[in-house]
Structures are given as C-alpha cells and as structure tokens.
Amino acid sequence: xxxxxxxxxxxxxxxxxxxxxxxxxxxxxxxxxxxxxxxxxxxxxxxxxxxxxxxxxxxxxxxxxxxxxxxxxxxxxxxxxxxxxxxxxxxxxxxxxxxxxxxxxxxxxxxxxxxxxxxxxxxxxxxxxxxxxxxxxxxxxxxxxxxxxxxxxxxxxxxxxxxxxxxxxxxxxxxxxxxxxxxxxxxxxxxxxxxxxxxxxxxxxxxxxxxxxxxxxxxxxxxxxxxxxxxxxxxxxxxxxxxxxxxxxxxxxxxxxxxxxxxxxxxxxxxxxxxxxxxxxxxxxxxxxxxxxxxxxxxxxxxxxxxxxxxxxxxxxxxxxxxxxxxxxxx
Amino acid sequence: xxxxxxxxxxxxxxxxxxxxxxxxxxxxxxxxxxxxxxxxxxxxxxxxxxxxxxxxxxxxxxxxxxxxxxxxxxxxxxxxxxxxxxxxxxxxxxxxxxxxxxxxxxxxxxxxxxxxxxxxxxxxxxxxxxxxxxxxxxxxxxxxxxxxxxxxxxxxxxxxxxxxxxxxxxxxxxxxxxxxxxxxxxxxxxxxxxxxxxxxxxxxxxxxxxxxxxxxxxxxxxxxxxxxxxxxxxxxxxxxxxxxxxxxxxxxxxxxxxxxxxxxxxxxxxxxxxxxxxxxxxxxxxxxxxxxxxxxxxxxxxxxxxxxxxxxxxxxxxxxxxxx
Numbered sequence: 342x343x344x345x346x347x348x349x350x351x352x353x354x355x356x357x358x359x360x361x362x363x364x365x366x367x368x369x370x371x372x373x374x375x376x377x378x379x380x381x382x383x384x385x386x387x388x389x390x391x392x393x394x395x396x397x398x399x400x401x402x403x404x405x406x407x408x409x410x411x412x413x414x415x416x417x418x419x420x421x422x423x424x425x426x427x428x429x430x431x432x433x434x435x436x437x438x439x440x441x442x443x444x445x446x447x448x449x450x451x452x453x454x455x456x457x458x459x460x461x462x463x464x465x466x467x468x469x470x471x472x473x474x475x476x477x478x479x480x481x482x483x484x485x486x487x488x489x490x491x492x493x494x495x496x497x498x499x500x501x502x503x504x505x506x507x508x509x510x511x512x513x514x515x516x517x518x519x520x521x522x523x524x525x526x527x528x529x530x531x532x533x534x535x536x537x538x539x540x541x542x543x544x545x546x547x548x549x550x551x552x553x554x555x556x557x558x559x560x561x562x563x564x565x566x567x568x569x570x571x572x573x574x575x576x577x578x579x580x581x582x583x584x585x586x587x588x589x590x591x592x593x594x595x596x597x598x599x600x601x602x603x604x605x606x607x608x609x610x611x612x613x614x615x616x617x618x619x620x621x622x623x624x625x626x627x628x629x630x631x632x633x634x635x636x637x638x639x640x641x642x643x644x645x646x647x648x649x650x651x652x653x654x655x656x657x658x659x660x661x662x663x664x665x666x667x668x669x670x671x672x
Numbered sequence: 673x674x675x676x677x678x679x680x681x682x683x684x685x686x687x688x689x690x691x692x693x694x695x696x697x698x699x700x701x702x703x704x705x706x707x708x709x710x711x712x713x714x715x716x717x718x719x720x721x722x723x724x725x726x727x728x729x730x731x732x733x734x735x736x737x738x739x740x741x742x743x744x745x746x747x748x749x750x751x752x753x754x755x756x757x758x759x760x761x762x763x764x765x766x767x768x769x770x771x772x773x774x775x776x777x778x779x780x781x782x783x784x785x786x787x788x789x790x791x792x793x794x795x796x797x798x799x800x801x802x803x804x805x806x807x808x809x810x811x812x813x814x815x816x817x818x819x820x821x822x823x824x825x826x827x828x829x830x831x832x833x834x835x836x837x838x839x840x841x842x843x844x845x846x847x848x849x850x851x852x853x854x855x856x857x858x859x860x861x862x863x864x865x866x867x868x869x870x871x872x873x874x875x876x877x878x879x880x881x882x883x884x885x886x887x888x889x890x891x892x893x894x895x896x897x898x899x900x901x902x903x904x905x906x907x908x909x910x911x912x913x914x915x916x917x918x919x920x921x922x923x924x925x926x927x928x929x930x931x932x933x934x935x936x937x938x939x940x941x942x943x944x945x946x947x948x949x950x951x952x953x954x955x956x957x958x959x960x961x962x963x964x965x966x967x968x969x970x971x972x973x974x975x976x977x978x979x980x981x982x983x984x985x986x987x988x989x990x991x992x993x994x995x996x
Contacts, residue, residue: 396858537884537885540940541938563857564857564931565929568931569936569938589935592931592934602858603857604931606858607857607931608891609932610885610925611889611914613914618861620862621858
C-alpha cells in the first residue's frame with residue numbers, strides 16, 4: 342500500500358432542506374434540514390480500497406456524491422490529489438472528472454440498451470475529447486475490455502447489453518470508466534444486483550485494479566464483502582463515521598456498539614454458528630432530528646447517562662489497532 | 673404419514689413467442705411440514721420463483737404445469753382453478769418478491785388488510801378490524817400505524833405489513849420470495865426473527881425462496897438447491913454446508929464471503945447456467961463444474977437419496993448405495 346493520499350475529505354457537511362409544502366410555507370412552519378452528512382473525515386490512498394458501510398439513510402451515498410461533486414457541501418473540504426476541489430466550478434472540474442469514475446449498482450440500468458459494447462466504452466472518450474483518431478480510440482476500447490477480462494475483445498465489441506450476462510454487463514460498465522484511465526473509482530454497491538456465482542469475479546477485478554494503483558471507495562451494506570475485499574472499513578451512522586480502521590481489526594475487534602450490533606446480525610454460512618444477534622429495535626432516527634449527545638444513544642444497548650452529555654468524537658480506543666478509531670465514550 | 677405440503681415431480685413449461693418452449697421447472701419434488709422452514713435456494717433463472725408460483729397456481733396462461741401439489745394428501749392441481757381456489761391464500765399464502773413496494777399507495781395499510789379479510793369472507797366490519805389489529809400486532813406493527821399510508825412507513829414496516837396481509841386467512845403454509853433482499857442487514861435480522869417466531873408460535877410451514885445462502889443457514893432447517901430448473905441437492909442445512917454432495921452447493925458456499933473467515937479466498941463460478949429452451953444433455957452443471965468426469969457430458973444425473981433426508985443429483989455419488 343502506498344502512503345500518498347488520493348482523496349482527503351475533512352469535516353464534510355451536507356444538508357438538504359426539507360420542503361415545507363404550500364401549507365407549511367403559509368403557516369410559517371419552522372424550516373427543517375436533513376443532516377445527511379454531519380462532519381465526515383475520510384482518506385483514500387492510491388492502491389487502497391476503503392469500504393463505507395452502513396444502513397440506508399446513513400449518508401454513505403451522499404458522501405460519495407459530494408466526493409464526486411454531484412452535491413455541494415455546506416462546509417468542509419474535499420482534496421483530490423492534493424488539490425482542493427470543494428468549490429471548483431464545473432468547467433475547472435471537467436478535466437478532473439475523468440480521474441474520478443463511478444461504478445453503479447445496476448448494470449442493467451447504467452448501460453444504454455441501444456449502444457453496442459464498442460460504443461458504450463468509446464462514449465466517455467468522445468465526451469472528454471480524448472483518444473485521438475478512430476483507430477486509436479478503438480485500441481483504447483480494446484485495452485479497457487481486456488482489463489476487465491472480457492477477452493478476446495472481438496467477441497464482445499459488437500454485442501448489445503441484452504446479449505450479455507449480468508456479470509459481463511458490470512464489466513462493460515467498469516470498462517467504460519477505465520477507458521479514461523482514472524486514478525480513483527467510486528463503486529456504489531457494485532455487486533448487490535449480481536448473482537452470487539459472479540460477484541466474486543467482479544470483486545476480484547476491483548481488487549486487481551486497486552493493486553495496480555487505483556484508489557477505490559466502495560459503498561456497501563454488505564459487511565462480509567467489505568471484510569474480505571477492503572483494506573479499511575468506515576462505518577457510518579446518521580451522517581457520521583462512528584468507527585473506522587483496518588478491515589480485519591474493525592471486523593475482529595469492533596469497539597463501537599453499533600459496529601458490534603451490525604456484525605452480530607450478519608448471517609453466517611455455517612448453520613452451526615449460533616452466536617446471539619444483537620437486534621436493534623426500531624429504525625435509524627431520521628436525519629432531521631439528530632439525538633443530542635451520542636447520536637446512537639437511543640438505540641444503543643450499552644448506553645449510560647454520560648452518553649447524553651457529549652457528542653463523542655473519533656479516537657483510538659485503548660488496546661485497539663493503532664489505526665482504529667471509534668466515536669464512543671465507552672470504547 | 674404424508675407431509676403438510678408435498679410437491680411431486682413438478683414441471684413448468686412456458687410458450688415462447690417464436691413457437692418454442694422453455695422448460696423452466698424440470699421435475700421438482702419437495703415437502704414441508706408444520707413449523708418447518710425450508711429454504712429454496714438458487715441463482716436468478718433457476719426456477720425457484722416459478723416453482724413458488726406453480727404451488728400457488730398463479731402462473732400466467734402461457735405456462736403449462738404438470739405434477740402434483742399435495743396439501744394434506746389432496747392434489748390442488750388436479751382440478752385446475754376449482755381445486756386450487758379454496759386453498760389459495762387460505763391454506764397456502766405467499767409474500768411476493770417486492771411485496772412491500774406493491775401495497776396500494778392511496779389506501780391506509782390497515783384498510784388493505786381488512787379488505788383482504790372481507791374479500792375472503794373471513795370476517796366483516798368491526799370483527800375484521802379487530803382481526804387486522806391482531807395481525808398487525810403479530811408482525812410487530814404498533815396498532816396506531818394501521819392508519820398510516822404505505823409511504824409513511826419504513827421498508828421494514830412495509831414488509832411486515834405485506835407479511836401480515838399474506839397471513840390474513842391464517843394459512844398453514846407461507847411462501848416468502850426474497851423477503852429480505854432489499855432490506856438493510858439490521859431490518860433483515862428483524863424480519864428473519866419475525867418469520868422464525870411465526871413458525872415457532874403458530875406452527876407455520878415456511879418456504880423461503882432466496883439466493884442468499886447465509887440467510888437460509890440462519891433461518892431454515894432444510895434446504896433445496898435449484899439449478900437449471902431442478903433440485904440438485906436437498907437436505908438439512910447443516911449437511912449441505914458441512915458435507916455437500918453436489919459441487920454446485922459447495923461452490924455456491926465458496927462464492928459467498930463469510931465474516932468468520934475473512935481471509936478465505938472467495939471464488940466465482942465460471943460460465944453461466946444453460947438455456948432452458950432446448951433439451952439438456954448430460955448434467956446441466958457439467959460445463960461449470962470443477963469435478964466433471966466421464967459420464968457428466970452425456971448422462972443426466974438423477975436426484976438420489978444418499979443418506980437419510982439428504983439427496984443429490986451428481987455422478988460423483990454413483991458409487992454410493994441409495995439410502996432410505
């Protein structure tokens with residue numbers, strides 16, 4: 342693993358206004374805000390895969406959208422390859438965009454059904470005005486297909502998405518990102534729509550790209566996948582990262598009660614495994630009214646009175662891995 | 673004694689537009705008893721949902737069905753709609769895949785369940801409303817939320833409502849098709865706990881249709897693994913994991929990452945399932961199998977019972993004497 346930070350997010354805050362509707366506006370109801378991302382620090386290095394895990398609504402997708410500059414943060418900073426991109430205009434961003442590419446969850450929707458593989462993978466080159474002549478572009482398309490192990494490329498170039506399996510489609514979608522030679526990939530649930538038998542293939546492909554030097558931010562709710570493939574895991578709850586560290590330490594020595602509960606409810610393959618799941622009641626509170634003190638307190642099985650007083654910050658728990666941090670006063 | 677629900681040699685064919693036929697289910701047999709939880713596992717297109725719909729008699733007109741679906745020994749398929757109708761929703765019920773998103777968006781959740789009760793002449797008026805409150809409580813929805821609209825409920829609560837609706841007529845068999853697939857892991861745990869409780873408390877027989885092996889390992893006592901329209905292995909979940917007798921079962925487990933063994937290699941299964949619109953020769957899994965040998969390419973293996981309640985359709989077991 343190299344040590345150069347590719348992406349550095351500091352104190353990121355993203356809020357959305359809640360529409361009050363006509364009645365609410367006329368009645369001058371109080372304006373409400375969704376605190377989607379509420380102070381997130383995140384670093385991804387070149388050659389590293391970081392998994393951002395958490396339940397729906399925890400802010401993991403919003404964090405990724407902010408990194409991609411698809412939503413504007415209220416405060417905080419996003420640095421990419423050392424350059425502050427938090428406030429860059431769309432025109433200045435454009436050359437940077439090809440360095441940061443996205444892999445979407447559903448390859449059935451992310452590919453244009455009318456475009457052959459050749460055109461789908463070539464399109465990003467045309468949009469960015471790259472690749473030179475037609476022949477040179479074709480060469481780059483072939484290289485990209487080879488990198489995603491769709492070989493020989495001739496077998497795939499003229500096919501339409503509907504002629505491909507789910508796994509092959511996801512490979513084409515990844516190739517369409519790779520053709521721009523990005524340094525950084527954001528993969529949002531890249532295998533959750535795929536069959537079990539092909540998931541490992543896509544994950545190993547991403548793993549290979551990471552080993553070749555790309556930084557990857559993988560958003561997932563699947564802890565077992567994160568545990569196996571990510572170098573580091575960051576667990577989000579209600580807009581905050583509540584625990585992060587090297588994947589193996591977070592999985593084997595989780596210190597935050599939320600991480601512990603999440604890990605305990607992941608079904609294991611072995612039917613003889615009878616560990617007791619810690620099932621949290623209710624749902625994540627909505628991000629409009631964030632509880633005072635520790636935001637996990639109302640659902641926390643370990644909460645004590647002191648948890649109401651302080652909003653705990655990430656710090657290294659005693660005896661934990663040197664790079665592991667948890668936001669819990671009891672950790 | 674025969675099981676509560678027994679499916680024998682079920683076949684389903686779909687007519688294709690080009691005049692051909694797709695043999696989606698190719699001789700499936702399974703049984704489930706009161707209080708039992710059976711997992712029906714496989715990848716997309718393996719026929720697990722088609723099997724579930726055939727059991728319910730809910731396939732479209734383009735499908736032809738053969739075989740028997742026995743409820744306490746009575747064949748529900750024997751007389752078509754006339755023999756199926758008295759039992760559908762009443763004795764056998766299903767929670768469809770995505771049911772939580774199929775609730776009527778403009779009607780209150782409670783009213784939708786009351787309507788189901790009245791339609792099936794289970795109860796009327798105040799009795800039906802009382803029964804609705806009872807059902808909602810059984811699935812863990814606070815009575816006050818009966819007056820909410822579906823969009824006012826979380827995904828987990830909507831899934832509970834869909835389960836309550838399927839249970840409206842007190843069925844003895846419940847089929848749940850991917851009931852936790854779109855849910856977060858914590859909500860999944862809550863729904864699995866609910867299904868487990870329903871089986872234990874009310875003796876409900878559950879058929880859990882899913883692609884998720886760990887979910888089956890967690891909730892079910894027995895499972896049937898489907899591939900290319902047939903059951904390739906069937907048995908207690910413990911035996912399927914610890915002593916799989918079909919390479920597909922073994923490979924599916926190794927393709928699934930596990931928190932207990934995070935350094936383990938996770939391996940994909942190369943290739944894709946065969947097309948079912950043409951006759952299959954030999955073992956349907958042979959082209960993807962890592963243990964393929966001489967007979968696999970031309971002799972189709974039959975599902976054979978190898979040990980008590982453990983059967984597999986694989987030539988590797990040819991030398992094993994059949995068990996009872």
